[in-house]
Amino acid sequence: MLDYDVKANLKEVTAKLPQHVKLVAVSKFHPSEYLMEAYSEGQRIFGESQVQELQRKVTELPDDIQWHFIGHLQTNKVKYIAPYISMIEAVDSMKLMVEIQKQAAKHNRTIDVLLELHIAEEETKYGLTLDTCRDFLESGEWRKMNNVRICGLMMMASYTDDTRQIKSEFTLAANFFDEIKNKYFADADYFCERSWGMSHDYPLAIECGSTMVRVGTKIFGPRVY
Numbered sequence: 118m119l120d121y122d123v124k125a126n127l128k129e130v131t132a133k134l135p136q137h138v139k140l141v142a143v144s145k146f147h148p149s150e151y152l153m154e155a156y157s158e159g160q161r162i163f164g165e166s167q168v169q170e171l172q173r174k175v176t177e178l179p180d181d182i183q184w185h186f187i188g189h190l191q192t193n194k195v196k197y198i199a200p201y202i203s204m205i206e207a208v209d210s211m212k213l214m215v216e217i218q219k220q221a222a223k224h225n226r227t228i229d230v231l232l233e234l235h236i237a238e239e240e241t242k243y244g245l246t247l248d249t250c251r252d253f254l255e256s257g258e259w260r261k262m263n264n265v266r267i268c269g270l271m272m273m274a275s276y277t278d279d280t281r282q283i284k285s286e287f288t289l290a291a292n293f294f295d296e297i298k299n300k301y302f303a304d305a306d307y308f309c310e311r312s313w314g315m316s317h318d319y320p321l322a323i324e325c326g327s328t329m330v331r332v333g334t335k336i337f338g339p340r341v342y
């Protein structure tokens with residue numbers, strides 16, 4: 118017996134998700150048997166943030182899982198996940214893009230990515246400021262990267278109880294999405310993802326245009342680090 122009812126929790130979360138919102142089950146630090154519980158309920162997208170842990174889980178779990186890398190990814194580790202990763206959600210530098218392009222090309226595949234925005238007030242969070250992101254897109258460098266597909270934006274709101282604060286951050290991200298969608302991706306149907314919302318704020322995130330929520334604790338329980 119698991120000490121957390123993963124199946125029941127998952128059902129509770131998915132029951133409330135609008136159809137257009139994807140669920141990334143954030144399984145970092147949880148054992149593979151927890152993931153398998155969610156898998157047996159039909160969950161296929163899982164989010165991990167440590168390369169070593171992900172590598173191990175990939176060998177232990179079914180092949181049709183879509184793995185999303187949601188943490189800060191070091192450039193020198195891209196090569197390990199490039200053969201199979203379904204989406205790299207937290208691209209926060211051009212250097213990382215260049216490496217993803219290189220490794221994706223090596224494996225003759227296209228890797229979907231999201232650009233991570235830094236909007237929250239915490240100093241510690243990674244991500245591109247809105248202006249850095251604008252410069253990044255304006256440079257046009259990414260247009261030559263045929264093995265990387267920019268599918269949208271990802272961000273984390275400040276960790277606070279202040280709903281107004283969280284809402285204003287999600288809204289800022291949503292408006293920024295519209296800005297760059299119109300400017301650079303108007304004809305690109307694949308540029309459609311707004312990955313925001315975690316266990317404590319995903320209902321609000323959905324109100325603010327999220328298309329992809331990353332929920333861990335609410336499904337798998339507290340993580341033991």
Ligand SMILES: *Cc1c(COP(=O)(O)O)cnc(C)c1O
Pocket residue numbers: 143145166187188273315316317331332333334335
């Ligand atoms: C851990 C993590 C989550 C999930 O957080 P919960 O509060 O457990 O739902 C979502 N997004 C990112 C980037 C994370 O690192």
